[in-house]
Amino acid sequence: MDIDSDPGGDKKIFKSGFIAIVGAPNAGKSTLLNSILGEKVAITTPKPQTTRHQIKGILTGENFQAVFIDTPGIHSSKGLLNRVIVKAATQALDGIDLILFVVDVTRRNKSAEFRVFDLLEKVKKPVILVLNKIDLISRENLLPMMAELQEIYPFEAIVPISAKYSDGIDMLLDEILARLPEGPQYYDATMITDQPEDMMISELIREKIFLLAEKEIPYSTTVKVDSIKEPDGRFPLTIHATIYVERPSQKRIIVGKNGKFIKKAGVMARRELETLLGQKVYLDLWVKVRKNWSRDERALQELGITGFDT
Ligand SMILES: Nc1nc2c(ncn2[C@@H]2O[C@H](COP(=O)(O)OP(=O)(O)OP(=O)(O)O)[C@@H](O)[C@H]2O)c(=O)[nH]1
Ligand SMILES: [Mg+2]
CATH class of the missing domain: 3.40.50.300 (P-loop containing nucleotide triphosphate hydrolases)
Known part of the structure; x- marks a missing residue:
């Protein structure tokens, strides 16, 4: 039976x-x-x-x-x-x-x-x-x-x-x-996204640049998290990330006069990261020029923009 x-x-x-x-x-x-x-x-x-x-x-x-x-x-x-x-x-x-x-x-x-x-x-x-x-x-x-x-x-x-x-x-x-068919539970019930933590972080930083920068700058910008260090003694969670642009003139804009632009983007991103991660965060942002990264297949891959993640 x-x-x-x-x-x-x-x-x-x-x-x-x-x-x-x-x-x-x-x-x-x-x-x-x-x-x-x-x-x-x-x-x-x-x-x-x-x-x-x-x-x-x-x-x-x-x-x-x-x-x-x-x-x-x-x-x-x-x-x-x-x-x-x-x-x-x-x-x-x-x-x-x-x-x-x-x-x-x-x-x-x-x-x-x-x-x-x-x-x-x-x-x-x-x-x-x-x-x-x-x-x-x-x-x-x-x-x-x-x-x-x-x-x-x-x-x-x-x-x-x-x-x-x-x-x-x-x-x-x-x-x-x-309209959903009968089927299995594919993911753990506590999981709400498939994005790894470093991608959530780089996306949040990119969002602030999209919100603050004008003209072609957002589209010439990408962000990569270099390291995430757990809190240690008196140091909070420390995130190092690099903002890549395509030309030196764009780097000057993203850094801004006396670092004003990058500081503003950094503060906005850090505040939201602290809410997301539920702890104090030290966010260290660098700006680098990677010539024409958006037109270079290898650069896109190295910077994590492959679009083929299914
Ligand atoms: N007033 C209003 N604005 C909305 C609504 N939904 C989205 N927006 C705004 O529309 C803009 C675009 O929203 P996104 O969710 O980024 O649009 P998207 O389709 O994901 O855009 P891409 O990723 O660029 O393809 C943002 O400024 C949103 O706040 C809505 O229901 N009402
Ligand atoms: Mg969208």
């Missing part, structure tokens, strides 16, 4: 799956991931092309585990860094169960939308359309948009949300969980 059988039929099934979050740059994909998890695992900034690699965020409940994959914004790519970024976004669609296509309702870009529809048609996965930033438009404008998009593509559902103000997230989660 099968002693594991469940004659009453009330045994709870466990559901799990992988959900890719895709869309144009700046649509609010990373903000949505953070809002779903209730924790900041992905950096977000007002500048497009903030996210450069896939980031997993894991939501575990009593009967389910939803593994979200935040991706870089999909756009027409120029240059090696952009090609690597878009490849990371499209590769995220392999082996996933559901796609959330995030559209910024305030900045519809029809040619970008059609590029995504093309991609969605190729991968043949169920898609939920997420209309984001509804806090910025009126309801009268939202309804015709929903009707228009429903005509263009056979979405499983259309869910209007505000990722920034966590509005509509519960309804979106219901739609997602209803």
Whole structure:
């Protein structure tokens, strides 16, 4: 006799799956991931092309585990860094169960939308359309948009949300969980992201540079953590990190007059790191020029920007 059988039929099934979050740059994909998890695992900034690699965020409940994959914004790519970024976004669609296509309702870009529809048609996965930033438009404008998009593509559902103000997230989660297949728990229930600690740290530093720097500087910048030393006697947790730029003129800007810029970015990053890590932090930032790193495949790999981590 099968002693594991469940004659009453009330045994709870466990559901799990992988959900890719895709869309144009700046649509609010990373903000949505953070809002779903209730924790900041992905950096977000007002500048497009903030996210450069896939980031997993894991939501575990009593009967389910939803593994979200935040991706870089999909756009027409120029240059090696952009090609690597878009490849990371499209590769995220392999082996996933559901796609959330995030559209910024305030900045519809029809040619970008059609590029995504093309991609969605190729991968043949169920898609939920997420209309984001509804806090910025009126309801009268939202309804015709929903009707228009429903005509263009056979979405499983259309869910209007505000990722920034966590509005509509519960309804979106219901739609997602209803579509997850029966499956195993892939990750430990306490795990909320797959990013190693040094990557979380370098991303937080990069976020501050994206927030503070102008023009091409953010896109010419990458950050690598060189070492993390545990607290020792009177020394707190000590993090050494290097900010790489492409040209000496950019280094001068990132350092700033009397080191003002880098100090400001450093203080902002340290404060957030102390909250994230729950302890006092000493953050030591250096700026180095690595000529044209964004156009050099080897440099991208050495600096940890490979985009191929699935
Ligand atoms: N008003 C409003 N702003 C939002 C909302 N969601 C995101 N934003 C803002 O939109 C900007 C971009 O958000 P991100 O989450 O970084 O966008 P993303 O799609 O991850 O962008 P990339 O990584 O560059 O592709 C940030 O300034 C967010 O604060 C929203 O619901 N309402
Ligand atoms: Mg992002």
